[in-house]
Amino acid sequence: MTENKRPAYEPAARLLERTHYDPDMPRPLATVAGAALVLLRVVAGMFWLGALVLQIPDLVETSQITLEAASDAQAASLGITVVLVVGGVGLLVEALLAFLIYRGVNWARVLVMGFSVVSVSFSFAAWWAEDQEITINTTFVTLAFDILVLLALSSRDAAAYARRNEGRPPESGA
Structure with a gap:
């Protein structure tokens, strides 16, 4: 086993060790891929919104939204807008x-990972509780x-890159 290669199984204590601080660290592939x-999620969202725009006439006709002050078509149009x-x-x-992640901003990386966890959890909950199928x-x-x-x-590489400018914690001298 070489020095640079990590073993397949690592003790929890080693996994919880703080990453190293290297301000001159090159941007890792994991950070580029994450950004x-x-x-790509943004592009997929733009396609979804574009498909919604194309379906507006059908959605307005079939909507069940009713407001006293506006017609049904106006209410549905307002909702879609x-x-x-x-x-x-x-x-x-x-x-x-995505830009901030690419630049190595740690809070942006953590925020996006949090949103991803919530999204995956909601997808799982919908599949589990409501029998919603996961399809294309x-x-x-x-x-x-x-x-x-x-x-x-x-x-580890993405975390180390995002935290590369953090100062070392003070050493406890004995």
């Missing part, structure tokens, strides 16, 4: 987070992106 996967605006802002924020047309693509983002951004 690229987040951008709100979804598009919120979705667009969410995609912009996610694209910004439903949640398969987003679930795959979330799992891949978690794998890439939770790696």
